[in-house]
Amino acid sequence: MTTTRENEIEQENMKREFYHMIINGEKVKGSTGETIKSYNPATGELVAEIAKATKDDAEKAVEAARAAFDTGKWKKFPVGRRSNVLNKIAAIMRSRFNELVELEVLDTGKSLHAAQGQVTQAIEDFEFYAGAIVGHRGAVNNVPGQFHNYTEKEPVGVCAQIIPWNYPLMMAAWKVAPAIAVGCSVVLKPASLTPITAIILGEICLEAGVPPGVVNVVTGSGSEIGNYLVEHHNVDKVAFTGSTPVGKDIMASASQSLKRITLELGGKSPSIVFEDADITSAVDGSLFGIFYNSGQSCEARSRLYVHESIYDEFMDLFVEKAKKLKLGDPFNKGTHVGAIIDQNQLESIDNYVQSAQKEGANVLVGGNIAKPEGHENGFWYEPTIIANVNHDMEIVKEEVFGPVVVVMKFKDEKEAIQLANDTDFGLGSAIWSKDGARATRVANQIQAGIVMINCPFSAFPGTPFGGYKQSGFGRELCIETLDLYSETKSILSYYGSRPLNPFGL
Ligand code: TAP
Secondary structure, eight states: OOOHHHHHHHHHHHHOOEEOEEETTEEEOOSSOOEEEEEOTTTOOEEEEEEOOOHHHHHHHHHHHHHHHHHTTTTTSOHHHHHHHHHHHHHHHHHTHHHHHHHHHHHHOOOHHHHHHHHHHHHHHHHHHHHHGGGOOOOEEOOSSSEEEEEEEEEOOEEEEEOOSSSHHHHHHHHHHHHHHHTOEEEEEOOTTSOHHHHHHHHHHHHHTOOTTSEEEOOSOIIIIIHHHHHOTTOOEEEEESOHHHHHHHHHHHHTTTOEEEEEOOOOOEEEEOTTSOHHHHHHHHHHHHHGGGGOOTTOOOEEEEETTTHHHHHHHHHHHHHHOOBSOTTSTTOOBOOOSOHHHHHHHHHHHHHHHHTTOEEEEOOSEEOOTTOTTSOEEOOEEEESOOTTSHHHHSOOOSSEEEEEEESSHHHHHHHHHOSSOOSOOEEEOSOHHHHHHHHHHOOSSOOEESOSOOOOTTSOBOOSGGGEEOOBSSHHHHHHTEEEEEEEEEOOSSOOOTTOO
């Protein structure tokens, strides 16, 4: 006779799929046969099992990437051919669009419309770099006398690319597309909570004609495998997106061998609503700015500063509309806010809100763990707006990484800028004003890598994305990124007819 638990396990097994890592063009199980389990955060149900990498597997992946790079099988492809392969990757992704969206929703619990937008952007990233790489080249420089100097861009080598769980496929595309466009080899390590679409991207790269060993995907623990990759002597560059504390550790480790690094880290991005803003647009944009992706965005505009003269009018509409946001089945087109990635993250968000309340903050909307009907076993948090806060509170200083925004008043432009910049981070920022001169003036004084003026969106392929201060450094999603995967070689030659004799001997 089978027990209830055994029945549950059997049901799980029936649904279960298995995803292999990709090393040297092969689908591999991993040296120990151990697995990672991926659960759907919206329901708590098992989605799939994934091979769990050990250091031995990571070693094989680095070896494969190194050999692929050193033999030059990819970097020596004519640039037009590499560009064609990137376009082919995009075309295959487009042909598998619905599958990628579905897996992204299942693996992350995010809403369908968020996943659709992010899968679209991942595809467009490959198309963008397929075009951008064709124009990526060195320069001829002015030098005195009978000398000729030109520079060449060379791929930096083997890149370890470590990504978080909040935008799994999009982050994978941000990393892989520019690196392979330039001719690098990569070992991609997705977050343990959301590895599935990164693995599929690795498979698609092979199908599109990327040679074996150029794109390897290892799935395993960050502190073990991630750290191993960062310290590895055969890794030339580390590109990391994730939390600021892990970013600091990575910078320290990478400094031992002076690896090139790019760090895209956390944020606590401000939104400033001036008295001359279009209030409806500012409300709608600010709702999107914080509640999109359930607030689990590095550039989430989680601090909102509203001019005191329009504060009441703005807040009435902001609160009214926040109450209309729908949680629930992520596959339902009407769902605005998806699930939280896991129980730990849910508890962390709730702790921030509870502590803020104990310190005197006033929750205007939300403030609770949610249990949408039919999704009671998932991880959900109500869209939450908090007032009566100050800059000494943790909820104002630290990244909550959930659907929680703090709101404060300001009295003039100077104070708005001072409040916006009063943070350790510097990733995103938003300005809402119909006065173009003011918006430009304020944008120039904001210490952040991204400023959105009357605009809820932070980036498209082609727009630089990255932070000031403790939000990291390096810019992704843009032409400049190609340089971050390249070395610049300067070639200086003499073309005079008389031999040079610099010592005069
Ligand atoms: P992290 O805990 O930092 O994890 C990010 C990645 O690093 C994961 O793949 C993780 O692996 C790995 N990792 C963990 N410890 C490591 C170590 N010691 N050495 C090497 N790798 C290690 O962040 P998260 O919780 O996944 O993501 C949320 C954070 O990412 C937020 O702070 C958010 O702001 C930031 N983020 C920033 C951006 C940009 S563009 N600035 C974009 C998205 C997210 P495991 O999953 O196995 O632990």
